[in-house]
Amino acid sequence: MLNILIVEDETAIAETLIYAFKEMGIQTTHKLLGGDALTELNKTPYDFVLLDVGLPDMSGFDVCKKIREFSQIPILFLTARNHEIDRIVGLEIGADDYVTKPFSPREVVTRVKAILRRIENHSTATKQVKGATNFVVDEVANRIQYHGEFLALTRYEFLLLKTLIQQPQRVFSRSQLMDTVWANAENTLERTVDAHIKTLRAKLRAIHADTDAIVTHRGMGYSLLA
Numbered sequence: 294m295l296n297i298l299i300v301e302d303e304t305a306i307a308e309t310l311i312y313a314f315k316e317m318g319i320q321t322t323h324k325l326l327g328g329d330a331l332t333e334l335n336k337t338p339y340d341f342v343l344l345d346v347g348l349p350d351m352s353g354f355d356v357c358k359k360i361r362e363f364s365q366i367p368i369l370f371l372t373a374r375n376h377e378i379d380r381i382v383g384l385e386i387g388a389d390d391y392v393t394k395p396f397s398p399r400e401v402v403t404r405v406k407a408i409l410r411r412i413e414n415h416s417t418a419t420k421q422v423k424g425a426t427n428f429v430v431d432e433v434a435n436r437i438q439y440h441g442e443f444l445a446l447t448r449y450e451f452l453l454l455k456t457l458i459q460q461p462q463r464v465f466s467r468s469q470l471m472d473t474v475w476a477n478a479e480n481t482l483e484r485t486v487d488a489h490i491k492t493l494r495a496k497l498r499a500i501h502a503d504t505d506a507i508v509t510h511r512g513m514g515y516s517l518l519a
Contacts, residue, residue: 295319296338297405300330300356301345301371306394310343313398317406325349327356339366341405344388346372354386361387363445365435367408369401387448427506428458440501449474450496453489457507457517466514490515 297314299321301307307323314321322339324330327348334342342360346353357368368387373394384391389408392401429438435451437444437458446454452474457465465473467483475485490507497506508516 295340295409297321297341297343298330298333298339299323299343300325300327300348300353301343302326302347302349303345306371309398310401313402317402319402327351327353330356331359334360334364334366341409342366342368343401343405344368344370346370346374357386357388362447365446365451367405369405369408371396371401427501427504428454430455430458439497439506442500444496444500446493446496450489450493453486454493457515461517464510464514464516469514486515 297319299307299310301310301323302325304325311321311323322333322337324333325348328350330342330344333339344353344356348356353370353372357370360366360368365387367389370388370391371394372391390404392404427440431437432455435448437446437451437454444450444454453470456470456473467486470486471483490509494505494507497504504518506518508518510516
């Protein structure tokens, strides 16, 4: 059974959504605060998050950013704001869709099911990348497995590791990685690459301590072991 986390401080709206999902046989959990939602997601597996932008304790955008630090779970924003910039920001930080209040609960259910169906229909895109035998990249769900375990990656960690996986043994300079991974991030310094490589190494070693999968080539850049 699907399990959806609803993060919404307006109880009346949450109750209509809970009822609509219950009619479809979908289980829900409701949280009023962003902090409580983050705690819940860290201890309980969910299939989807409905996230209000205007929460009492923190912005829904900030909640989304924190979720993306450890999970690629689908997220649908609920908001009373109808500005284009808000929709753009929401999608850029990792949301899958955006619904403006007032909305029909049935529309929300339909959108959630459509997003989950799209992910399921494209599950065949999960593939073993040729040459990088210990990695599996799911390009639809933006997840990477290492030695059979999913890595908890931020957006840029995912993009950086995927770039290395796609061409194992190729040495990428810092500037090449900046151009590929941080192409749309202004005012980002090359040492950002080093910082992300450091965190990636720690996450890879936590799964397989005997191997340093990322190789440093002094004065040149980084590569991934095949």
